[in-house]
Amino acid sequence: MQDTLNALVAKAQIELAALKARPDFESAKARLVGPNGELTALMKQMGAVPKEQRPAMGKLINETKGRLQEMLDAALRSIEAGELQAQLGPSVDATLPSPDIGPGTYHPLTLVREEMCRILRKVGFVVADGPEVETEYYCFDALNTPADHPARDAQDTFYFPETVRFGNVSKKTPDEKYLLRTHTSSVQIRTMLKGPPPIRIVSPGRTYRRDTTDATHSANFHQLECLYVDRNVTVRDLKALLDYIFASLLGKETKTRFRPHYFSYTEPSFEVDLSAKHLPKVKKEWIEIGGCGMVDPAVFAGVGYDPEVWTGYAFGMGLERLAMLLYGIDDIRYFYQNDLRFLKQFG
Numbered sequence: 001m002q003d004t005l006n007a008l009v010a011k012a013q014i015e016l017a018a019l020k021a022r023p024d025f026e027s028a029k030a031r032l033v034g035p036n037g038e039l040t041a042l043m044k045q046m047g048a049v050p051k052e053q054r055p056a057m058g059k060l061i062n063e064t065k066g067r068l069q070e071m072l073d074a075a076l077r078s079i080e081a082g083e084l085q086a087q088l089g090p091s092v093d094a095t096l097p098s099p100d101i102g103p104g105t106y107h108p109l110t111l112v113r114e115e116m117c118r119i120l121r122k123v124g125f126v127v128a129d130g131p132e133v134e135t136e137y138y139c140f141d142a143l144n145t146p147a148d149h150p151a152r153d154a155q156d157t158f159y160f161p162e163t164v165r166f167g168n169v170s171k172k173t174p175d176e177k178y179l180l181r182t183h184t185s186s187v188q189i190r191t192m193l194k195g196p197p198p199i200r201i202v203s204p205g206r207t208y209r210r211d212t213t214d215a216t217h218s219a220n221f222h223q224l225e226c227l228y229v230d231r232n233v234t235v236r237d238l239k240a241l242l243d244y245i246f247a248s249l250l251g252k253e254t255k256t257r258f259r260p261h262y263f264s265y266t267e268p269s270f271e272v273d274l275s276a277k278h279l280p281k282v283k284k285e286w287i288e289i290g291g292c293g294m295v296d297p298a299v300f301a302g303v304g305y306d307p308e309v310w311t312g313y314a315f316g317m318g319l320e321r322l323a324m325l326l327y328g329i330d331d332i333r334y335f336y337q338n339d340l341r342f343l344k345q346f347g
Contacts, residue, residue: 002060004042005042005060005061005064008032008038008039008042008064008068009064009067009068009071012028012032012068012071013071015028016028016071016072016074016075017075019075019078019079020079020082021079022079022083025072025075025076025079028075029072032068032072033065033068033069033072039061039064039065039068042061043061046058046061102344105343105344105346106346107335107343107346108323108327108329108335108343108346109222109319109320109323109335111323111346112319112322112323112326113204113222113224113319115249116202116204116224116245116249116319116322117202117204119244119245119248119249120202120226120245123241123244124200125200125201125202125226125228126200126201126202127201127202127203127204128187128190128191128201128202128203129187129203129205130181130184130186130187130190130203130205131168131169131181132180132181132205132206132207132208133160133166133169133178133179133180133181134169134178134179134180134181134186135169135170135171135172135176135177135178135179136152136176136177136179137171137172137173137176138172138186138189138190139179139181139182139183139185139186140152141172141176142186142189142299142302142303143185143186143188143189143264143265143299144264144265144296144298144299144302145264145265146264149264151182154210155210156182156209156210157179157180157182157209157210158179158180158208158209158210159177159178159179160177160178160179160180162177164178166178180207180208181205181207181208182207182208182209183207183223183225183316184203184204184205184207184223184224184225184316185225185265185314185316187201187203187205187225188201188203188225188227188314189299189303191203191227192227192229192300192303192305193303193304196305197229197230197231197305197310197312198228198229198230198231199227199228199229199230199312200227200228200229200230201226201227202224202225202226203224203225203226203227204222204223204224204225204319205222205223206220206221206222207220207221207222207223208220208221209221213333215330215331215332215333216332217332218320218332218333218336220336221318221319221320221332222318222319222320223316223317223318223319224316224317224318224319224322225314225315225316225317226241226314226315226316227295227312227313227314228241228312228313228314229295229300229305229310229311229312230310230311230312231309231310231311232311233294233311233312233313234294234311235258235268235294235313237313238292238293238294238313238315239256239258241313242256242272242292242315243255243256246274246289249322249326250274250279250325250326251278253275253278254274254275254276254278255274255275256272256273256274256275257272257273257274257286258270258271258272258273258292259271259273261291261293263291263293264296265293265295265296265299265314266291266292266293266294266295266296266313266314267293267294267296267297268293268294269291269292269293270291270292270293271288271290271291272288272289272290272291272292272315272317273286273287273288273289274286274287274289276325279325279326279328280325280327280328281328281329281330282325287325289317289321289322289325290315290316290317290318290321291315291316291317292313292314292315292316293313293314293315294311294312294313295311295312295313295314300312320332320335323335327346
């Protein structure tokens with residue numbers, strides 16, 4: 001029996017060393033230690049072994065079984081390493097130039113953001129930036145949003161734990177919370193607090209809300225907002241600027257219209273629609289694109305501007321929404337999947 005077990009081990013060593021594929025490994029494993037395998041057949045012969053020899057024979061079989069298992073494990077590791085190497089391909093010398101000679105390109109959201117900023121720079125706007133981590137004062141209180149407003153609920157806003165501290169984002173009051181900004185309107189407040197009018201800024205940036213992700217919604221998205229403060233600014237100025245922006249971005253045939261709405265930081269407030277029938281994959285005559293209005297006097301008073309002297313307008317819109325209209329994209333999730341097949345279309 002000992003000679004038979006040694007022969008089985010020697011045979012298995014040669015056979016397993018030659019395996020290259022997983023199906024061959026599984027077949028060899030079944031022949032050696034499977035229910036109908038050679039080792040199993042030898043174990044079934046224990047009943048015919050004299051009683052006094054069974055302990056020694058059992059020890060030999062267990063040792064053989066252990067050696068076979070070690071060889072099986074080694075063979076499987078070798079096969080797995082070969083499979084991984086096949087997926088990785090040949091080794092790469094990192095010091096060599098990249099074999100990819102294709103030109104790089106900007107992300108479609110970056111293209112739309114830069115084009116919008118270019119359009120607005122031509123009429124005197126400058127780009128302003130602010131932190132993505134904000135406090136309740138800059139994101140809500142200074143924008144005339146009351147404490148019981150639904151937008152401030154935990155269901156809509158990402159709040160940080162009360163113990164969190166950010167050394168580069170100061171609080172206005174000790175009790176207010178830190179949060180991820182829900183809009184870039186907070187940049188308007190920070191800009192107005194830095195100095196007196198006139199002010200003409202555009203603030204593009206990333207924002208966050210507790211939205212369920214689907215084809216048209218995302219918890220992480222990008223906004224672009226504008227603020228213009230000066231003497232004798234009117235709704236007519238606001239409408240003229242929006243007409244200019246969308247005609248420049250989407251074509252001269254694009255028209256805009258206002259619908260009365262409510263925003264806590266503008267009065268009067270409007271939803272902005274644009275004529276969209278000429279745009280890719282848009283089958284509506286009009287489509288909503290953003291919100292706007294004249295800055296509420298309470299907002300001016302809060303930042304130290306005299307509302308009897310200064311007037312202004314503000315408007316905002318989603319960059320993803322603009323990019324989807326401009327390029328005929330029908331699912332917002334494409335922007336975040338990092339799929340080169342999608343991104344290379346905008347080179």
